[in-house]
Amino acid sequence: xxxxxxxxxxxxxxxxxxxxxxxxxxxxxxxxxxxxxxxxxxxxxxxxxxxxxxxxxxxxxxxxxxxxxxxxxxxxxxxxxxxxxxxxxxxxxxxxxxxxxxxxxxxxxxxx
Ligand code: HEC
Numbered sequence: 001x002x003x004x005x006x007x008x009x010x011x012x013x014x015x016x017x018x019x020x021x022x023x024x025x026x027x028x029x030x031x032x033x034x035x036x037x038x039x040x041x042x043x044x045x046x047x048x049x050x051x052x053x054x055x056x057x058x059x060x061x062x063x064x065x066x067x068x069x070x071x072x073x074x075x076x077x078x079x080x081x082x083x084x085x086x087x088x089x090x091x092x093x094x095x096x097x098x099x100x101x102x103x104x105x106x107x108x109x110x111x112x
Contacts, residue, residue: 005034009101013093021084028076028083031097035073039066058108065108072100 008031015024042058042065058065079096086092 002038005031005038008034009097012097016083016089016093024083025080028080032073032076035069035076039069055108055110065104068100068104068107072104075100 008027012024012027012031015021015027042054042062075096079092082096083089083092
């Protein structure tokens, strides 16, 4: 699921730099939906017996985690409306896409 978002994110970056915004917008919608599905993949009581790189703090701070996930999802939607007119495509992608990955990973994902 996360790996899929990662490859989608890379395609978003590639198509954006080529100016292929129709494709990009579709991918962004996919990613936004993907995040919403991900929220449900971390329900209570899945914390034990899973071989996962997710940190236990996710379940201690579920509200905050879900909020980050929701923000990541919303930002993809915002990105759809701003990307075409953005002067700095790289910077815009960073702000609305990559920074959200980092914000969450630095807190909730094991160092790797
Ligand atoms: C709200 C939190 C959150 C956001 C936002 C988020 N991630 Fe993650 N990501 C995680 C957590 C937690 C894990 C560890 C999950 C696990 O191993 O079960 C993870 C794991 C991953 C992995 C490893 C997957 C694997 O199969 O081991 C990749 C790749 C990844 N994320 C990419 C991304 C990218 C790219 C973005 C942004 C476009 C992103 N993530 C946004 C929380 C997040």
